[in-house]
Amino acid sequence: MSACAARRFVAAALGRARGAPLWEPSPAPVPVPVPARGLRALSAAAAALPLQLLPPRRNLSSRNRAEGKVLETVGVFEAPKQHGKYETGQLFLHSVFGYRGIVLFPWQARLYDRDVASPVTEKSENVAGHGSKEVKGKTHTYYQVLIDARDCPHISQRSQTEAVTFLANHDDSRALYAIPGLDYVSHEDILPYSSTDQVPIQHELFERFLMYDQTKVPPFVARDTLCAWQEKNHPWLELSDVHRETTENIRVTVIPFYMGMRVVSCVQWRYCIRLENLDSEVVQLRERHWRIFSLSGTLETVRGRGVVGREPVLSKEQPAFQYSSHVSLQASSGHMWGTFRFERPDGSHFDVRIPPFSLESNKDEKTPPSGLHW
Secondary structure (H helix, E strand, O other), rough: OOOHHHHHHHHHHHHHOOOOOOOOOOOOOOOOOOOOOOOHHHHHHHHHOOOOEOOOOOOOOOHHHHOOOOOOOOEEEEEOOOOOOOOOOOOOEEEEOOEEEEEEEEEEEEEEEEEOOOOOOOEEEOOOOOOOEEEEEEEEEEEEEEEEOOOOHOOOOOOOOOOEEEEEEOOOOEEEEOOEEEEEEEHHHHHEEEEEOOOOOOOOHHHHHHHEEOOOOEEEEOHHHHHHHHHHOHHHHHHOEEEEEEOOOOEEEEEEEEEEEEEEEEEEEEEEEEOOOEOOOOOEEEEEEEEEEOOOOOEEEEEEEEEEOOOOEEEOOOOEEEEEEEEEEOEEEEEEEEEEEEEEOOOOOEEEEEEEEEEOOOOOOOOOOOOOOO
């Protein structure tokens, strides 16, 4: 399900009466134009209007839809929370990537936002080599979530859902494996909805982690296996710091994760990066330029075409791209910063700053957890 398709669902809902079906079943649904960043605007509208949510059907065109298939209602939008956290079991639509998901548990991260001056100081950051601006960290809620497997094929070109979350191999402490469809989502990206379906999300871990309880709100509660899994894998799952900066309406968000010593004298980190176009102008990522400083005193420069073999286009219909990568240092800590070079439709280029972020080792070296081998 693309973010563009999700926006069309929302646009249709906003034009209907309270409680009415979002889209009438028909052999050939017609796309509805919506303004850029329509899902963001939904946050306010949803507080006053319960919207019905529809499942993805590849595209809103008959040529991509299997013969005889029609759109079906899968849930009703709820008012987004302006205060407080979402509970385990909360169903949601991702406001940028448009996929369906469910909240497993929250993380309290420190957000270093170079676009916003914060009076609340938990920790400050000033990375040499990237200007002298001091950034104040503030607490911000993120969520560990499961992504509906039915939506993954529709967002694979915009978000690497198979390469966000890694855990240690229980048989080999230096090996890691990925868990597809396990993402980290910021509080403001959650568009909550409810469903009467007892298994509303298709993911291999859904029924292992959650069970239906109609007496609860939301009606999906954590099994003991989820609590045990979170505790055992906490060192790899933990989200600590988030870094954000905007240049010429292109926002770059970086989340680093410490992965431990994977080979002799080599410490590894991975980082997730989200690029988001906040403007209506179409731009394309062409180059990356990284500066990597190690505590050992080395400064490495890395240049290359695109990222992870791609040169994504960011437009108002598809405004974001998310990917993951990794870095190794022969030291216990370091820093990274740099720029992405984008191209405009007229052929001109501009550089977008990557917010500097620290590569810090955990105080205690990670060892692979035992039990819950899946």
